[in-house]
Amino acid sequence: PMESDPDGWVMFSTFRDLPYDALTLLENVLDSSHIPYTHHQSVGNRKNAGPMVDLEILETGKPGFYATWPEGPRRGQLGQQFTTFVAPSLMWHDVTSEKFGRTLTVVYATPIRKGECRLFARFPFKFNSKLPSFLIGLSPRWYTHLRNNGVLEDDQIFLHLQERALAARDAESYGQACYMPSEGDRFVVEFRRWVRDYAADPFPNQPLPREWSQPDLLDRYHSHTQHCGSCRSALKRVQQLKRGSLIVGAIALCLYPVMSAIVATPSLLTGILYSLIPLTTGGLWLWLNSLEQQFFKGREIPPRNLPEK
Template sequence: MAESTFNFFQHWYPIAPLEDLDPKRPTPVTILGRRLVVWKPTVSEQYRVFLDQCPHRLAPLSEGRVDLETGNLMCSYHGWQFNPEGECTHIPQAENPDLIAKNKDNFCVVTLPIQQINGLLWVWLDEKSADLAASTPLPLSPSIDASKGFVWSSMVRDLEYDWQTLVENVADPSHVPFSHHGVQGNRKQAKPIAMEIAQSTPDLIEATLSRGFATRITFEPPCRLEYAMEFPGGKKFGLVVYCVPVSPGKSRIVGQFPRNFAKTLHHVIPRWWDHIQNRNLVLDGDMVLLHYQEHRLQEYESTQSWKTAYKMPTSADLLVIEFRRWFDKYCQGKLPWEQTVVKSPEQPLVNREVLLDRYKQHTMICESCSGALKNVQRSQVALIGYFAVSVATVAAMPDNLRVSLGLPLIALALIGLGGYAWLKFWLEPKFYFVDYVHSDK
């Protein structure tokens, strides 16, 4: 691979866990500035990914629907339909029945290669190199393998900072005791990290850590960044992060968390509970820091490079330095936004409510959490309804029954009211917004 020709578009990117995609409706997604639509034909087990624009008048196909009769994707603007291969199959306004056949190539939608592996939907962003896509292995983790005794969970979240900021942050283990104090680390136990770069090539960077147990960090450009940790006794734990560039100042993280122990616990804990109590909390701990850090670095880069803007004197910084060098050497320190994104004025800093908006960034695109939120809201209605009915029933009781029957009903109603308050004021907000104040941790 030549130093100046790293092609971000000719690589596989995960879109989301399959369990978070709705097979009944089109889903919009943006990767590297390309606006895409994900949909599932009714006659297939495979999703499809198209460019999110109808060839008729460029309306977004993600606002369309999957037609129940044909199983094809219908544009909601004028009703044009497209089959799984992207071919136009129906134009309601066509007077000439041969119109579609005569313009087959001109009326088709741009389709992209996809694969469904390891519970994720993958897309290849260059529609002109499908043969290369077919011969290019996906950046899969060896730990996402049930035959090796691993179990894993997954999650996806959209982030308010750029791809290179996300890669840089995940490649930096030394921030964990501080950014995630009380969640995944302890600031009082922070120690120097003896890190070495084991290899660095255009296609792979590997680092090793010495901290009491074997740890290897692998960066496979442009998206896979994996921690593989092995503890005494053969216990293995991993962090597999796919860093997906979305648009300037925005990225998506698709994470998988494998381990070969505590398997029963894995099956017992609901996925949504793990998200609101652990995974989202970790991302919240970084969000404000990284958003502001990124803007400050952009200010510095108008007059100097990261090499002088950053002060990185310890071995804990080695992987960040190696990534930045890789990014400069093979990508000229930039993503190819000019190929897909219309230049716009620099985005202003975003307030905390937007930065930590769990609902838009995660809940609405996570099947587990959106389903749990609906159940939480339904339970609130049931509990408040039970309270009202109980109070009304006791009020209508004869005096001689109010003690024997009324008091137990009121007691249960009050317990239900407490449950309602817990759901309404403690659990439900965790699906929407939780402020992360480091000084309070």
């Protein structure tokens, strides 16, 4: 879509190695019905959930399919959704809202080996107002990557486990193993039909590797950070600032006794200043340490499972 209408777009992009098949990734992103539930309090909200009706496959065949959801996400607030799957590994949702503008969610699913794939995702926006584009331009790339990693981790663990649950029932077809009676499942059903009809499994008859541990499933450093120039540089700066905050705080603590020996009675303002410096640098160190950890590992508890205020 951007080739035919190239002007005025702003875009986020990210990538990550994921602990499940490319087919599982494509099935997941084609399924718009899971967004309000699985991604509640990240990019979704349960309040926006509702019946998905009138989903229609407009064109289908070996090259993929083209489909529509007339109401669209958020109970129609974002406008009609058009979904395109270009075989074997590209899909996008295209939504245009009179209020907000046009939004695309584009996913390239690249197989690595059985049970692993690499995601390349792009999020082009064309807003009706210039302000959102300006604000997006101010957002550091590494910051958007941290947020995107959090969204992926909302369902990363159970998609990994889902594959193994399905593999344990390998005598059954996908349609027999999964009960999908809802209209909201139509895109997933069509995708699985395409996989079956065109023998599209990139690793047929290969067993899945062992089940990963939770730390491995939530690892960010090896699956993204070490390969990303923006995140790798940001991590280095965060670590440098951590060391700097410790040094400044330590110097302030060491200088205060020296100053007290030189100046018999330091002023109240001086005492407050020398007290605030280590407190400030200590608080900065704690915040930087928390930020640093986000480059290495994801959240153990997804936002949907946290208590709501």
